[in-house]
Amino acid sequence: MVMKIAIAGAGIGGLTAATLLAKDGHEVSVFDQFATPRPVGSGLVIQPVGQAVLDMIGALDEALDLGNVVHHMLGHEAEGGRRVLDVWYSRDGGSRFGLAIHRASLFTAIWNAAQRQDITLHQSAAVRNAKNGLLTLQDGTSHGPFDLIIDAAGASSPLSPLTSRPLPYGAIWSTVDWPETRLPTTQLSQCYRRADRMIGALPIGKMPDDPVQKAAIFWSLPRDKYEDWLAGGLDKWKSEAITLWPEFAPFAAQITDPNQMTMARYSHGTLRKPYGASIVHIGDAAHRASPQLGQGANMALLDALALARALRVEKGQDALARYAKSRRLHVGIYQAMSAIFTPQYQSDSRSLPFLRDRILFPASQIQPIPKLLTAIVCGSMVNPMRGL
Numbered sequence: 001m002v003m004k005i006a007i008a009g010a011g012i013g014g015l016t017a018a019t020l021l022a023k024d025g026h027e028v029s030v031f032d033q034f035a036t037p038r039p040v041g042s043g044l045v046i047q048p049v050g051q052a053v054l055d056m057i058g059a060l061d062e063a064l065d066l067g068n069v070v071h072h073m074l075g076h077e078a079e080g081g082r083r084v085l086d087v088w089y090s091r092d093g094g095s096r097f098g099l100a101i102h103r104a105s106l107f108t109a110i111w112n113a114a115q116r117q118d119i120t121l122h123q124s125a126a127v128r129n130a131k132n133g134l135l136t137l138q139d140g141t142s143h144g145p146f147d148l149i150i151d152a153a154g155a156s157s158p159l160s161p162l163t164s165r166p167l168p169y170g171a172i173w174s175t176v177d178w179p180e181t182r183l184p185t186t187q188l189s190q191c192y193r194r195a196d197r198m199i200g201a202l203p204i205g206k207m208p209d210d211p212v213q214k215a216a217i218f219w220s221l222p223r224d225k226y227e228d229w230l231a232g233g234l235d236k237w238k239s240e241a242i243t244l245w246p247e248f249a250p251f252a253a254q255i256t257d258p259n260q261m262t263m264a265r266y267s268h269g270t271l272r273k274p275y276g277a278s279i280v281h282i283g284d285a286a287h288r289a290s291p292q293l294g295q296g297a298n299m300a301l302l303d304a305l306a307l308a309r310a311l312r313v314e315k316g317q318d319a320l321a322r323y324a325k326s327r328r329l330h331v332g333i334y335q336a337m338s339a340i341f342t343p344q345y346q347s348d349s350r351s352l353p354f355l356r357d358r359i360l361f362p363a364s365q366i367q368p369i370p371k372l373l374t375a376i377v378c379g380s381m382v383n384p385m386r387g388l
Contacts, residue, residue, distance in 0.1 A: 001315060002026055003147040006135050008127040008159055011039065012106065013283035013300030014152030015114045019057040020308035022117035029143070030119060031135065033126035039103035042173040042262070043204035043216025044291070045070065045188070046099040046106065048089075049379035050298035053305050054109070058116065062109035067101030068185060068205035068213070073377070075190035077357055078244040084192060084357045086365065087373045093186075096378065098294070100188070100204045102175060102216070106297070108208045130159050133278045148320075149279045150307070152300070155267065157285040164269030164288045169346035171198075171218045172229065172261040178203055178213040179250035185213070191245035194353040195345055196220070199245050217251045219261075220346050226263045234258055266290045268342075270335050274327075275320035282307060287331050289338040292345055298379050299334070303327060306385040313388075326385040333382055 003026045007014045010032035022028045046054065046063065054060040071093055075085030090096045126138040133145035151159040183189045185203040192198050198220035206213055219241065221229060229237065238252045255261060267288050274286040283300030303323075310323035343349060344356040364373060375381040 003311070004145075005029070005148045005150060006031060006144065006146040007150045007152055008130070008135065008157070009152035009154060009283075009285075010034075010111075010121065011152060011154060011283070011300070012103075012110060012297050013304050014150070015107075015110045016053060016057055016301055017150055017152060017282060017304035017307060018119050019059075019110070019114045019117050020304060021311070022114075022119050023057075024308060024312065026311075028117075028119045029122060029146075030114075031122045031125040031127055031137070031143070033124070035124045039107040041103040041264070042175050042218075043100060043102050043202050043214075044106070044297050045202070045294045046101060046301075047294065047298045047377065047379040048096055048098075049384050050301045051099055053301040056305065057110070057113045059109040059113040062112060063099060063101060063106055066105035066109065066205050066208065067099045068203045070098045070100045070186055070188055070203065072184075072187040073098075073190075074187055075192060078191050078193045078197070082357060082361075084353075084361045085190065086361075087377055088370070089374060089378065096374075098188075098377070100202050100216075102204045102207055102214060105205060105208055127153060128158055130279055147278065148311075151279060151281040151285045152283055152304075153285055155284040155288050157281070159279065160271070160281050160285040162269050162271045162281070162285065162288070164267035166223065167266040167268055167290055167342065167346075168222060168348075169220055169290075169342075170223045170263060170265040171220050171346075172226070172263050173216065173218045174255060174261045175204070175207075176215050176217060176251055176254040178215045179254070181247060181250055183247055189247070191248070192345065192353070193244055195343065195347045195349055195356075197244060198345055199241055199248055201248065201251055215251060217248075221263070222348075223265045230258055268335070268339060270331060274324050275317075277317070280307060280320050280323060287335060289335055290342040290346065292342045293334060293338050294377065295334050295338075295379060299331065302330070302379075302384045306388055309385065309388040322387070326388045329386055330382055330384045334379075337376065 190200040202216045270287040282303035
């Protein structure tokens with residue numbers, strides 16, 4: 001049955017859902033708040049499960065061309081240099097890897113795939129609410145009725161009933177050129193001081209309009225300390241960061257204005273029932289967590305695919321129930337692991353990083369735990385969509 005579908009949000013999940021559903025023959029309209037659809041944020045990693053979805057919509061080849069393949073994640077403690085994170089996708093550089101990419105590059109690949117389908121885009125169309133199949137915009141105009149409204153409007157969605165728990169730590173992020181450095185371009189590199197300092201450098205490939213290889217850099221920061229960071233000045237921050245991790249110096253040297261660093265604050269929560277009457281929530285509108293496990297964008301991609309598949313085999317509310325059931329275990333396990341692991345790397349705790357460094361990390365190097373960690377990172381520890 002051909003459905004008339006509205007999607008709120010032209011982000012990663014929204015455009016992926018639009019492409020999949022348009023390919024299935026549905027009449028799809030996308031509403032986005034920006035005059036020209038664009039991404040928000042810096043770098044991320046698309047795991048193998050997410051790469052499979054990109055391949056299905058015809059966006060993987062362009063994403064691979066723009067992004068950067070990473071095979072390893074390595075983190076060390078600043079005091080003494082002990083390894084406290086060491087996870088491989090494939091030690092021999094095989095076919096399993098993470099695709100590190102700037103959000104703008106990922107968006108470009110998905111946007112180009114979406115434009116190859118018959119999709120109607122409404123720009124400068126910030127959504128206010130949805131009821132009885134009607135989508136109302138901030139300017140008061142209404143569109144519809146639609147057979148289904150998909151909420152892909154992200155963590156700040158006005159359509160989602162999710163009340164999430166603010167996390168005490170966030171991070172400041174920036175994108176810089178990949179410098180002359182001993183750090184390998186096939187690795188996410190991180191440095192920690194206990195759990196209250198985390199510095200990272202991720203090689204993310206190139207931007208759509210810039211052939212220079214880029215890096216996403218980040219620095220953990222309590223969610224209420226951004227103004228203090230600004231007041232302290234860049235020199236103070238750079239001195240502390242480089243003292244903790246000398247290899248960070250050529251990255252930090254490129255930050256000459258505090259506005260180059262963007263504050264990101266995180267929250268944690270999951271909708272127990274991610275759908276209602278003729279509306280369904282995907283991505284951050286349905287579940288939010290720290291990016292510690294690197295699964296956020298992948299979850300949105302998987303949600304979009306699960307919803308499209310559910311609509312192929314069921315109709316109406318039965319399809320939405322099937323979508324929710326198919327994603328429940330995968331989302332629940334990763335949300336639980338995020339809640340467990342995040343305080344070990346981003347918190348004021350003294351005991352958790354001791355447990356992390358002296359007990360959990362040594363245990364993580366004993367088989368079969370390394371294989372389990374690889375499966376966790378790849379997003380394939382459990383079937384991402386049971387029954388579909």
